[in-house]
Amino acid sequence: MRLAGLLAERTYLGVNHHRAPRPAGLTSPTRPKPDQLTARTAAQPHLPQHQDTTATLAGAYPFLAEGGLGSQGVFVGQDMFSGSSFVYDPWVLYRHGVITAPNIVLAGIVGSGKSSLAKSLYTRSMPFGRRVYVPGDPKGEHTPVAEAVGGMAIRLGHGLPNRLNPLDEGYRPASVSDAQWRTQVDSRRRDLVGALAETVLDRPLAPLEHTAIDTALASAVASYMVPILPMVVERILTPDCRDDPDGRLAEDGRQVGHALRRLVAGDLAGLFDGPSTITFDPSLPMISLDLSAVADNSTLISVLMTCSSAWMEAALLDPEGGQRWVVYDEAWRLMSHPALLRRMDAQWRLARHYGIANMLIFHRLGDLDNVGDQGSAMRALASSLLANAETRIIYRQESDQTSLTGEALGLTGTQMKLLPTLATGQGLWRIRNHTYLVQHQLHPDESQLFDTRRRML
Numbered sequence: 001m002r003l004a005g006l007l008a009e010r011t012y013l014g015v016n017h018h019r020a021p022r023p024a025g026l027t028s029p030t031r032p033k034p035d036q037l038t039a040r041t042a043a044q045p046h047l048p049q050h051q052d053t054t055a056t057l058a059g060a061y062p063f064l065a066e067g068g069l070g071s072q073g074v075f076v077g078q079d080m081f082s083g084s085s086f087v088y089d090p091w092v093l094y095r096h097g098v099i100t101a102p103n104i105v106l107a108g109i110v111g112s113g114k115s116s117l118a119k120s121l122y123t124r125s126m127p128f129g130r131r132v133y134v135p136g137d138p139k140g141e142h143t144p145v146a147e148a149v150g151g152m153a154i155r156l157g158h159g160l161p162n163r164l165n166p167l168d169e170g171y172r173p174a175s176v177s178d179a180q181w182r183t184q185v186d187s188r189r190r191d192l193v194g195a196l197a198e199t200v201l202d203r204p205l206a207p208l209e210h211t212a213i214d215t216a217l218a219s220a221v222a223s224y225m226v227p228i229l230p231m232v233v234e235r236i237l238t239p240d241c242r243d244d245p246d247g248r249l250a251e252d253g254r255q256v257g258h259a260l261r262r263l264v265a266g267d268l269a270g271l272f273d274g275p276s277t278i279t280f281d282p283s284l285p286m287i288s289l290d291l292s293a294v295a296d297n298s299t300l301i302s303v304l305m306t307c308s309s310a311w312m313e314a315a316l317l318d319p320e321g322g323q324r325w326v327v328y329d330e331a332w333r334l335m336s337h338p339a340l341l342r343r344m345d346a347q348w349r350l351a352r353h354y355g356i357a358n359m360l361i362f363h364r365l366g367d368l369d370n371v372g373d374q375g376s377a378m379r380a381l382a383s384s385l386l387a388n389a390e391t392r393i394i395y396r397q398e399s400d401q402t403s404l405t406g407e408a409l410g411l412t413g414t415q416m417k418l419l420p421t422l423a424t425g426q427g428l429w430r431i432r433n434h435t436y437l438v439q440h441q442l443h444p445d446e447s448q449l450f451d452t453r454r455r456m457l
Helices: 002-012 054-060 090-095 114-128 142-149 176-200 208-225 229-235 248-251 253-262 299-314 338-349 366-368 377-387 399-409 413-421 444-450
Strands: 072-079 085-088 104-106 131-137 153-155 286-290 324-328 357-360 392-393 426-433 433-439
Touching: 002 072, 002 142, 002 399, 072 114, 072 248, 090 208, 104 114, 114 131, 114 324, 114 357, 114 433, 131 142, 131 299, 142 153, 142 229, 142 444, 176 208, 176 253, 176 299, 208 229, 208 248, 208 253, 229 253, 286 299, 299 338, 338 377, 366 377, 366 399, 392 399, 413 426
Parallel strands: 104 357, 104 392, 131 286, 131 324, 153 286, 324 357
Antiparallel strands: 072 085, 072 433, 392 426, 426 433
């Protein structure tokens, strides 16, 4: 009975009966007051410094990378910051309000992998109903791709059977009335002949020269439903006496007439001097104009690009034509000609209205500084192309281009240092205010189809 009482007394006092009795002189600490339960110490703890690699620290701080663009879109590759998959689709991003302009600028030195990225972007979009137009392919790189996807590659050059009449009416959208269609065709023909003359003359046209072109076109259309360029040249050089009673119109259009004569009887003859042997089919998944046979003639390439842009323009400006890619490869060639630059600028500004995503491909952003003189209208147009492209993809750049690229895109010092060190297929994606480092990934079949090094291996 007494043992049980002792055990009960020890249990009440909080003493474990299996432990030895507390030595004399030791007392239990007093219980702190509620306002003293602050878990603070009198001195701050001194923790040792810790260094580690970014790969390890990424696991400790997993929320420092960009969240990505979501899961809707075309698979591109791996986000090298977060390790997740990276997808991109300009139409999806526009619909979600991430971007306000669907145009893309893609720059990278030779061998950096930019061509493979461009081809994979538009081919992987085709299952979603997107079509692809390449109005000028100076190296013929897109021809195998167009043929592989069931599209059409149109080869133009001396000795080839294809002919392209730049004065064709072109594709007529179903929603256009007869009066609207006639006005559009007349305007497109007038602009095209003027642009061709400017390209060959390498200068703007005078008002009197525009009058000579308008009069000759009206006379040719009155005689033939679908005129060809030799008819217009003939009427510029020798206008009808009813249109030119005093002979002044022939004098005003003499230089323009002889410039355009190069396209029908001179060194540029054989491509535009007859009816078209090909038709534009907007239902095809891809149409590419292969200019590799005339790659050594810069004037002829510019003329071909001017004609092909006008030839495709009717289909591009069809609001019911669906979502389409328009790819401008080797863009430095185009930007050196004012007529082509103005046409590109107009199409970029109307991209949202017609569901078009333009892709401009060149080697470096410094190419824009080679367009026109400082402060000129051409330089302003070239700069506007970059301003109207909210997706800028930069592949490997030379060290002397990093400052210019960083200033144009608003890159940080760390991002600029990355540019010369990027491996093949790695690109710095700048989408509005977001930046991603992406490793492009290709299927083996894509690698074989997109490879541009086959002639070197």
